[in-house]
Amino acid sequence: MARSNTRHLFLTPATDRARMPVALLSGFLGSGKTTLVNALLRDPRLAGTAVAVNEFGDVPLDRDLIDHGTDRTVVMANGCLCCNLAGDMEDAVMRLFSRREANDLPRFGRLIIEPSGLADPAPIAQAILRNPVMARAMRLEAIVTTVDALFAETQIGRHPETRKQIALADRLVLTKTDLVPPDTVHRLQGELAGLNPVAPMVTADRGRVDASVLFPASFFDPEAAACDPVPHRSGLFADDPGHAARYASATLLADPPLDWRAFETWLRGIRIRHAEALLRVKGMLHISTIDGPVVIQGVHHVIDTPVTLDAWPTAHRRSRLVLIADHATIAAARASWTEALPGLLG
16 A cells, blocks of 8 residues: 555644644533633633633633623633533534634634533534534544542432543543542542543642643644653553443554554444444554554544654554443453454554
8 A cells, every 4th residue: 555545544743733722621510610710711821712611600700791692702811712602512612613713703722612510521522523624623632521529429320421521531630629538539539440540630729730731732832742642551452450340441552553444444343333332542553654653532433533643752663542431342342453453464
């Protein structure tokens, strides 16, 4: 296969950098999303950020609300926007972006979407990856989920929305830890690790978290060097520590370069057979016809257009694909990977 025949299937680094970075901030009702947004908006590195929320709540605003039809927008002193988007979130985000392109709003450089506390973040993430207009204009940088240490154990047991928000996250932010004993926090951390074995956990200090811990460098600066989005593991595949919970993870590995079309066919089969149970897909791949690594990510069956990076983050070129799903899907994916791998090599 010629290089040019494969290369056009991927976004170049320049094309990817031109897309606006987007982060989802999810979390159950009362888990501290608004408090975290307040703190983030005071960070100078996030000047010129738009925050799209379902309701303003107690976000402190330093100007009167501006009536823009179905959307209420406030321009903050530091150049940030706070928008209460009405209606379907996908359509609302597109309205916000269209107003930016029409110069009806300041030209914000990044977007944080804060869905309702009862919302499943997956459809919003899928829209960014799948909607042709949104996928060309935006890139999903991170899914951050706030977890209320005071009530999380009860919420996880009673509300499937909480479990889904946690399982989809790239980062978990523990809030209100000062209101519970240390052993409660420790027990909660173990439960969170069972629901999402790969997401780092960060503790908020009175609602404040260093933004650089939540978001990659490219969220602040599109020209920043891309970091490795996939954890390093050893062996043919690696799993979470074995928490007896609903979800698990596997990191599927390959040292020789992969043939893209064979790999894509394999991944499509996994996505079709396990669409609902397969929560997240993230990978950095060594493709035989591409010099740099190829980064992919997806939510359920929806996969973003793969992006090539200029260079590998380390000297070791190795394909790593992380899956988060239920235990049955992880077991099926591991077995399928081991069986298919000889035919996937380029």
